[in-house]
Amino acid sequence: MPLEALKDSPTDFDFIIGSWTVRHERLNQLFSACTQWTEFSGLSSTSKTLGGYGNVEDNLLRFPGGDARAIAIRSYSTDLGTWSIWWLDGRNPGTLDTPVVGKFDSGIGTFFADDTMNGTPIRVRFTWFSTTTENPRWEQAFSNDGGKSWETNWRMEFIPA
Template identity: 25%
Template sequence: MKKLIIILSLAVSAFVAEAQNIDASTFDFWEGTWELRWTDANGQAGSGTNVINRISGGKVLHENFSATKGQLAGFQGTSISVFNPNTSTWHQTWMDNQGGNLIFTGSVEGDRKIFSTASQTINGQTTQSRMVFYNFTEDSFTWDWERTTDGGKTWTLNWRIFYKRIK
């Protein structure tokens, strides 16, 4: 019985992943060296770089983010993203120089690729965050950091970054 449940679970995971078009190449667009530009909540321009490359035999995406100008100058972070072929699921772990540590799960909604956190309760309020990648061209895309406090019915934009590939 246990084997049957495991087989059914894997089959359902594969079906859901196929329906969402999730596979090991879902986040390939992100690989590269990027120039970043944004405007913060106070209207100040900011910029930085993000270098995403494959490590561990090409199976893992390694991100190195650095804010170089604006209020966030000096903010740095890194992430490790990996596709689990047994569950057809992307996972990401983010860590930064301000003590941040976030865990994400990947998904696809239409032409948007998303990494979302699980819901968590902070100061009595349940919240969830996500990164949304969209507006893809060969050399650019847009990245939004969003948050919800109503279980995903509505999302609030906290930060939008415009990515441009450095050749």
Template identity: 35%
Template sequence: MDNATVTEVQRRTVLQLAAGLATAGSAALNTVRAAAIAPTPTGKPGDFDFLSGHWKIKNRRLKDGAWDEFDSEASVHAILGGVISVEELRIPARNFSGMGLRMLDVERKLWADYWVNGKSGVLAPPPAWGSFVDGRGTWDSDETDADKPIIVRGVWDQITPTSCRWFQAVSRDDGKTWQENWVMHWTRA
């Protein structure tokens, strides 16, 4: 296949996945536990356009009480007029890849953020829901750790034409306090 054919096949695959998720995503929003901080409905097409392109990423991830540092790279594409953003994350030194899929629920003005691990190929439910307010995007999701409820927050900030930051933090006390456990500094390649 030539590159144009491969790109068209990839686009169709993403669109089929997105169509299936749209229905599930709307239902998931209705089941968000009260513990997660309710997102502000400010989402609009193009919110993730800043992320389109190719990136080099410096990661710091808290693992077993110590910070692990490593490099990664990503390619991001906006489709459907900025209503969907597809990210392919690659960590070559660790033989790892994954896909971030962000989809705007246009009616609710909220973004769903999904993750697919490249090793399993399985969509990790449920999505985190969020939006951007004053240049900072916040996504919260309810999860469990050792059978105890936690809130996991992902944040996009420090956005410029050539860089941005994403970080993740966890709250074990319904959002009163947060502990960062992953920071990614993105630089346009």
């Protein structure tokens, strides 16, 4: 059983607490003008941590080539008013991805990071849509031109389990 959240803890990610069936769509090729997507399913369960100032999302991704496990770790900075989100993929368990950092505005959370992909600098953007539809949605986009243009490459829709 999770420990009780503190009374003043942030509520931005309360919409995702619980268990979900997930519909994934992933772009087949990055930065190649690709328009083909691969769809697959998954499961997700999120619980609060850090007295409500964080949460952990446990994921089962059912890729066409086989299942994989991963977690998202989120923590809130009261000093900055921002969330940091890390991704840990079970296929590479010794490395946390560079955290994306951001916040919510009117039910939409936008988070950014500078990273590299195959030695090339990229910007990463996560967008959470928590109140715009019945089912929460998440999107990931990359930019290879410093954020002037973005290519969405992964979409997830969360359906109550």
